[in-house]
Amino acid sequence: VNDVTASTNIDDEIIRHGFLIAAEESAITVVKAAHSQFIVEGSDAGAAVLTRRGELVAQAAATSILHSGGIAETVRAIIEDYPLDSMVDGDVYIINDSYRGGVHANDVTVARPVVIDGRVEFFAATLIHVLDLGGGAHGGINAQAQETFEEGLQLPPLHLATAGVRNDELFKLIELNSRSPVETVGDIEALSSGTLVCSRRVEALVAEHGLDRLHGAVDEYLAQTEAWTRAEIAKLPPGSYEGRAVIDDDGINSDRSYDICVRVTVEGDTLGLDFEGTSPQVRAGVNSSASQAFDSAVFAVRCFIDSTIPTNDGVFRSMKANFPRGSMLNPEPPHPCGGRMMASYAIVDAIVEALSKAAPDRRIARSGMLLGYALAGISGNYWIHNSFDFGGTGARIGHDGADATGFHFGVGRNQIPQVEPIEARCEVLCTGVELIADSGGAGRWRGGLGVRITLEVLEDAVASIRTDHFETPPTGIDGGGDAMRSSVYIVDPRGHRTDLPSKAANVPVSKGCLFVLETSGGGGYGRPSARPIEEVARDVVEGRVTPGSARDIYRVEVRQDGAVDEAATEILRSR
């Protein structure tokens, strides 16, 4: 345990926290200034401070772990195209190129050099999913794209502002290519505002501590983080561990599934991640850009080492990953990357499976997948509800899975927009956000539940969705049951239900129809009949398990008043 206050020199500590605060305030600024609901209601903004070489120094706490490495790589791409000595104070850059560190079209990075006495010393960078950059489907959720060009406007490193002067021509281009130009431009300006606040903070740190002191502290910080990470890796039993996960389909070729294969090698304090054997790139939206693949892999490894290690370049340096060129985790243009969430989940699942062999006490049943969707108005007044929700977490020894809070990427439900602001802006009426009884895999430890969201569409709209595992459910382990699968369907005013595939774009939803999303639960752990009777009874009282499942699967008879019928239960359990 590091007694931070015992440090004899508190300068280092003040500087480290100074960078963290700069990133934190930057993220808060983006969220407050942004226009698209996806960002402002979900607090989902990435913000970071980087060295002049594009190494991550500090990031905002709310930054999705999936964006940490992506931000750094895009900043390095900017440096490649614009030499540092050409940059001046007030320059601002934008990029989303998936093949140069980007994620997908809508995840835009904005970066601003922090210039001190004419020299670039740091970068301030921000990243959010901006509302719409064109492409084949509203909100950038084009699960039918066969090429990256169908996913939205591609942006190489470009000046968003030059020496403080806004690049109006670029904004005009973006406006013309967006279905919601006001929000999208507002989002991009919010990204720029975030970098401005961040760079002011960093300038204040320079004024307070001096450049030499600041650079010294950063070098030390990154080196210490690397040493700490390596010391943690060295605690894992040495060896080579394999894991595999499957993506059900790609949304275009319905007969094809995809494998993500990993071999994790622990040797002393080095950790290697080799994805040889992974399926080749495909002309469908299930590939992942290399930066996203790396971030996903780092996330999974960090579930097996000290969780208090700070996130900076020191962590990245201590792991080596091989994503074969031309595989779906390092695709070449123009293979689309917009559906990288599927690949990310599979990477995390495969690594967790592999490292669970090294640390069996951390085994976890598979978790439900994130379900991304967009509903957009097409009858005049444009609106778009672009959102997602989580599946349940898989069960682990000693823990039921968390309801509707997937573990991948470590984000929580604070990322999900609330109903009141959605209804204030979009022509939808939400008639329920409910946990789904029996959706968690049964087990000694029960999987977390999925959630059902019901949206009545008040104007003609189109829906797009992008997720996976409508076919194969999140599986249980050691006798634990599988979870309920996800589904998405439309119910028309006559009550007729139409199920949608897991990857769909621009499906018409007429006024008066219900658009319903159900996320899957998490798998169970251990035999359900080993679950203590009182825990089953509590699940029934709280509506997490139905009385029928309690009887048939858990072998517990719970009466209508919530009390356990002990005699009947004894008979059920003795069978």
Add this chain to the structure above:
Amino acid sequence: MAGSGSLPCAIGIDIGGTFTDVVLADETGVRAVSKRLTTPSDPAVAAIEATRDVLAKSGSDPADVQRVVHGTTLATNTILEHKGGRIAFVTTRGFRHLLALGRHARVESERFNLAFDLPSPPVGLALTFELTERIGPRGDVLVPLDEASVVTLAEALKPLDLEGVAVCLLHSHTNPLHEFRVRELLESRLDTPVVLSYDVSPETREFERATTTVMSAIVRPVMERYLRELESRLQLLGIAAPLYVMESAGGVLTVEAAVRRSVSTVESGPAAGVMAAQALGMQLGVDDVVAFDMGGTTAKAAVITAGRPGITHEFQVGGHGSFGSRRSGTGVPIRVPTVDLAEVGAGGGSIAWADAYGTVHVGPHSSAAVPGPACYGRGGVAPTVTDANVVLGYLDLNSAAELPDFDAALARQAIEVALAQPLGVSVETAAAAVYDIANAMMAGALHVVTVQRGIDPRRYALVTSGGAGPLHAAKVAERFGIARVLVPPAAGVASAIGLLTSDLRSEQVRAMHLSGDEVAANEVEIAFRQLEDQGAGELGASDDRVGVVAHRTLDIRYRRQAHHLSIELPDKAFSGSVWADAVQQFFEAHREAFGTGRPGPVELVNLRSSSARSVGRVPFRRPNPGGATATSAGRHRPAWSLAQRSMVETPILERSVCTPSSGARGPVLIEDLEATVLVPAGWSASFLEDGTTQLDRETVTT
């Protein structure tokens, strides 16, 4: 009792976990102080005894008491110890899982934890109910309230023996009529208070509105019983003056307001300490201070920059992670303004213990008021930080009136048995370890509000208060390179004085969602006047509102932007030109905050009215009781030398006889009535005119 010299005065009552402090003060400063052990089973007992005591000591007529202001940890304790009322939560059909789903944020340490558990909701599913009704986002009724379903609900709630019902219906901030009707129907059938989200937090975003309402309902019955009881017992003493309660942002509320908005008092006690530090800083012309309060049970730290304490607008009860209670999603959010402070569960009463590996720990358990530290002679056997300070010779409580059974030998014995013997060290060495560890823990709280906020504490002065603060402050300051410590007059009861340094305050808000071109001056003016009426009512102002100052603020944003900026309005009737000016100011504020502020379509979101009524602040001063001018006459006692690591004869000064012309160099102990100041070697003390003791670091060592 009532002397002819009796003057209008005010009483401050600060009830902490260990001590209840009461001060009586007037425009000249503090006239009487009383300290009592808190009576946890009925906190009013100690408060009333101490109040009677200050009246007697000062020779005041109870009829001359103009106001009584109370700081209480009741709301916090009620929530954290789950001692609140058993309540039901009622919401719109389809949203029964609103609280269970929650908006939890996984902070750093949880992010990579595959086995994380979601926190349990403040009201479980078994006590959550739905009603058939629906209001739309613009206040339109989409589904009329099914009154039969409310009647059925009342029947279902009747046998549950509830102490409250929290109601949060979707979009009720835009149209509260369904909530009003639900309350009417439930209250006519149940003997249970019904708390509406519209009354507690009439702003958008249903989750925070719901949790604020729920917390209010949970705290309210406990708060109401307690305040009514205290009020009537004060009346029995002959005090007819109104009782007020400090709220979390440092303002002061009437009892009615404190009951109705009971969650606003969640940081009442801690806010009083911060107000004390702010008042002392203002009085001495020091704008940047760190407030450090160490009482019997907890220690708190807060930063006051340029004379203003940091305020957060959403407080996370039980919040955690590196940003503590201001990090969204880490606890149960309550949407009330709160002083930004950090708290550690370590005070004079914290119990010290050694683990199997010989490491000494302090806390988290506290001896509290019952039984108290071993040396209090009230049956406590576990050694506490106070016992260590007694063993080290820092603290001599032989003359403390509130502790008639004080016995220093009991402190020695407790440390000997629990620490020195198991560790195989001398009693003094063990006590010194406790002192050092306590300092490290205090430093943790300071760390959160300074270094972790990116604030360099070295340019701040440390203002210390609480019974234990002045003994630890200099050593805590040293850890951060803070070179000046200010110990206010009557430091041991400074929070009670802080209660008397604030204005009465009331904040009102109303959601009014209009696009810029829909803003009608007349409608806005009427709404503002209604808010100002409510505010004046809460402040107990007379009809002519003499002494009440109201400020108007508009929350404005760009069309289709989701977050707003608050723009202050001039003190005149709302009109088209006031609106036009406000919009211009919004563009400028936006440019200032975000770098861009181009003119464009805007929306009005909320109206806010802030009313204050000045009640005559008390100066931070304690007129010299003895008026003596002689320096102390060479008293000494053995005390632990932090430099020599042994007991050495150390000079003792009486604060009451120290004058601005005298000074002292550490090591020296300065005894005041309610606290002792430790001036370590390397520090010097000077004595300011107002009674403040100022410590300055003489040499900078590393």
